[in-house]
Amino acid sequence: MSNSGTAEVLIPRNLCLIEDLDNLNIDVEDLCSVSINWENGFVSELKPLKSKNKKPKNILFPRFVETHSHVDKAFTWVDFPNLESNYGGALAVNLEEHKTRTSDKVLKRVEKSLELAIKNGYRAIRTHIDTYKSQPIDIWIELFKLQKKFSSELTLQFVALAPLEFWDTSSGEELAKIFSSNGGILGGVVVPPFNKQDTSKFLSKMLLLASKYKLEIDLHIDESIIEPGAGIKVLLETIEDSKINSVPITCSHLSSLISLSHKEILNLGEKMAKKNIKVIALPLTNFWLLNRDTKTTQLKRPVAPIKQLQKSHVDVSLGSDNVQDPWYPFGNFDPFYMLSCSLPMLQLNPWERMTLSSIFLAPSRLLNLKWDGLIKKGCPADFVILDAQRWADVFSSTLKRKVFIKGDLYC
Numbered sequence: 001m002s003n004s005g006t007a008e009v010l011i012p013r014n015l016c017l018i019e020d021l022d023n024l025n026i027d028v029e030d031l032c033s034v035s036i037n038w039e040n041g042f043v044s045e046l047k048p049l050k051s052k053n054k055k056p057k058n059i060l061f062p063r064f065v066e067t068h069s070h071v072d073k074a075f076t077w078v079d080f081p082n083l084e085s086n087y088g089g090a091l092a093v094n095l096e097e098h099k100t101r102t103s104d105k106v107l108k109r110v111e112k113s114l115e116l117a118i119k120n121g122y123r124a125i126r127t128h129i130d131t132y133k134s135q136p137i138d139i140w141i142e143l144f145k146l147q148k149k150f151s152s153e154l155t156l157q158f159v160a161l162a163p164l165e166f167w168d169t170s171s172g173e174e175l176a177k178i179f180s181s182n183g184g185i186l187g188g189v190v191v192p193p194f195n196k197q198d199t200s201k202f203l204s205k206m207l208l209l210a211s212k213y214k215l216e217i218d219l220h221i222d223e224s225i226i227e228p229g230a231g232i233k234v235l236l237e238t239i240e241d242s243k244i245n246s247v248p249i250t251c252s253h254l255s256s257l258i259s260l261s262h263k264e265i266l267n268l269g270e271k272m273a274k275k276n277i278k279v280i281a282l283p284l285t286n287f288w289l290l291n292r293d294t295k296t297t298q299l300k301r302p303v304a305p306i307k308q309l310q311k312s313h314v315d316v317s318l319g320s321d322n323v324q325d326p327w328y329p330f331g332n333f334d335p336f337y338m339l340s341c342s343l344p345m346l347q348l349n350p351w352e353r354m355t356l357s358s359i360f361l362a363p364s365r366l367l368n369l370k371w372d373g374l375i376k377k378g379c380p381a382d383f384v385i386l387d388a389q390r391w392a393d394v395f396s397s398t399l400k401r402k403v404f405i406k407g408d409l410y411c
């Protein structure tokens, strides 16, 4: 029968919900040996493999979730390079790209990105789409068509990445209305230096709009090295003053928080957790773009303080961000590229529960997916199976993978 199968594999213990725990064989890297069966696209049986001597030759992961991407500008580096590789240069070149942007070009980039992402093992992507007043609203109709076209293989979420003041215009309201029936998230940028009063005013308008149309907000916030935490502090104050607590909010980046004291981070983290604000850490673009100070020999790389925020009970996800555009020249919509670069840089142990949470479980919660990403009886047979026995094989350059979608081998 198609969409059915069986395999003997290793699964990270924290990604595996198994009833017969007593008989589970777990190796030193917390990989457990199991036999897995699936029928009609769903896992029908999951049992421990008893023989200690027979270690499976494959590691199984749930298909991945990308929490933060920019598919509308992916692969534009070749025509719009930012050879100085700093934030200012990226923004300037990005705005140049807007001048030649057409719906057709954007849709081609999106399609290419999604095809690669599916092939590499993603099941869902949240992507930002540059949004500005002069842009024809029709692009959204086309984007929603693409979302539908790919829906059997991939869940796609759009965030309209607009200047904050856009959400205080009639075009902003019109787009919010379209999002209320098609899905879609309000996005913006809060990066210092900024005028605190104006920022607070526009954030509160955005909160009102999101609340009116029952939408979420995802902000590029504190993606800087100056004024650590200035953006999140204004956001927290604005939420407090507006008394709107029903809007789900994601803070992407928050990289400048790393310069605050341990106590300050925990304190802000507690306030964020109380408001259920979720965080996406984006090490690749942050490390690449920020703090390119050649006058110091100190290597200071800003990124959201993942472990401290998790300690304050903030749900933190990892994301890739840009792919081959003015903001970041590398990447290929491959979760293993992102993880191979990020885990060593961030000192995140892949065998630990909180690391696996930031890769699989928190992203599934963030995108509100039906499946939390835990491998268990009844879950979708949506896997990435690697020729691997150890974590060293996972993060190697000779990775061989098979992607299964609803029980069928995709590639």
Ligand SMILES: [Zn+2]
Binding pocket: 068, 069, 070, 128, 220, 252, 321, 322
């Ligand atoms: Zn971004």
